[in-house]
Amino acid sequence: QVQLVQSGAEVKKPGASVRVSCKASGYTFTGYYIHWVRQAPGQGLQWVGRLHPNIGDTDYAQSFQGRVTLTRDTSITTAYMELSGLRSDDTAVYYCATIHDNGDYDDYWGQGTLVTVSS
Amino acid sequence: NFMLTQPHSVSESPGKTVTISCTRSSGSIDNNFVQWCQQRPGSSPTIVIYEDSQRPSGVPDRFSGSIDSSSNSASLTISGLRTEDEADYYCQSFDSNYHWVFGGGTKVTVL
Numbered sequence: 605q606v607q608l609v610q611s612g613a614e615v616k617k618p619g620a621s622v623r624v625s626c627k628a629s630g631y632t633f634t635g636y637y638i639h640w641v642r643q644a645p646g647q648g649l650q651w652v653g654r655l656h657p658n659i660g661d662t663d664y665a666q667s668f669q670g671r672v673t674l675t676r677d678t679s680i681t682t683a684y685m686e687l688s689g690l691r692s693d694d695t696a697v698y699y700c701a702t703i704h705d706n707g708d709y710d711d712y713w714g715q716g717t718l719v720t721v722s723s
Numbered sequence: 724n725f726m727l728t729q730p731h732s733v734s735e736s737p738g739k740t741v742t743i744s745c746t747r748s749s750g751s752i753d754n755n756f757v758q759w760c761q762q763r764p765g766s767s768p769t770i771v772i773y774e775d776s777q778r779p780s781g782v783p784d785r786f787s788g789s790i791d792s793s794s795n796s797a798s799l800t801i802s803g804l805r806t807e808d809e810a811d812y813y814c815q816s817f818d819s820n821y822h823w824v825f826g827g828g829t830k831v832t833v834l
Contacts, residue, residue: 639823641768649760649768649813651823665822666724699767709779713767 606630608700608714615720621688624717626700633681634658636704640674640685642696643716652698655683690721725749727814727826734832739804743829745814746796755817757797759788762828763810771812772799801831809833 611625626638640652653664655674662674673686683700697716704710726748735741745757759772770779772788775797785803790796797816801808814826 641823648811648828649762649815649825651825663820663822701768703770705773709770709773709777711770711779713769716767 606702606704606710606712608702608712610698610700610714610717613718613720615722616690618690618692618721618723620690620721621686622690622719623684623686624698624700624719626683626685626714628681628683628702631702631704633676634678636702638674638676638683639701639703640672641699641701643699644693644696647696650696652685657681657683687719690719692721695719695721724818725824727816727824729812729814729826729829731827732830732832734834735804736834737804737806740800740802741804741831742801743799743812743814743831744794744796745798745826746794747816751792752790752795752797752816753792757788757790758815759786759797759799760813760815760825761810762813768813804833806833 607629609627614622616622634657637654637656639654642650651665655662657676671688676683697718699716700714702712728746733741756774760768761771762768771782771786775790776788787800789798811828811830813828
């Protein structure tokens with residue numbers, strides 16, 4: 605079965621960087637986009653960006669341009685999100701997700717990774 | 724860019740019907756497909772409607788989606804409301820670069 609398993613919670617100081625991983629299994633990793641979405645405490649969903657694991661093509665939301673980098677390691681079917689210049693308002697749960705639309709439509713989400721930015 | 728505006732909350736009794744609206748601020752709601760995500764407390768989101776009105780397999784037919792060009796809005800209707808439907812619901816569409824745009828979310832409470 606398809607699974608996305610994310611890395612554990614992180615606590616970072618302002619100005620630092622964080623890297624969150626998303627291990628994919630149960631499907632062809634290089635065949636589908638991986639999206640990243642974040643949710644601040646008590647707030648709504650915000651799209652961060654997407655990565656196509658086959659060619660490494662990336663696209664970022666304007667509000668994260670210059671601070672976020674999406675990468676992947678196809679040998680271990682893992683996608684990464686790195687966010688730099690952390691601020692307190694980056695405190696959020698970060699989700700990875702993949703949508704498979706091949707006639708049937710299925711969405712799969714990771715369990716979320718809490719990133720806390722605090723001095 | 725455009726915004727998607729949803730009511731903050733709706734509530735209804737079990738067995739009743741609720742409808743959640745999602746109004747696009749600029750550009751036509753027809754321009755890009757609308758999806759609806761359900762997020763139960765403490766859980767990851769999951770899509771219950773895609774491409775305006777399609778249901779993924781496994782989603783009960785109590786969930787339906789529609790588009791109204793006259794009001795430039797999308798709607799999610801949940802009929803035969805059940806306690807398990809209590810969740811936050813987000814509409815989502817795409818901008819001209821196919822970036823995801825989310826509504827602010829609607830909390831559905833089953834009384």
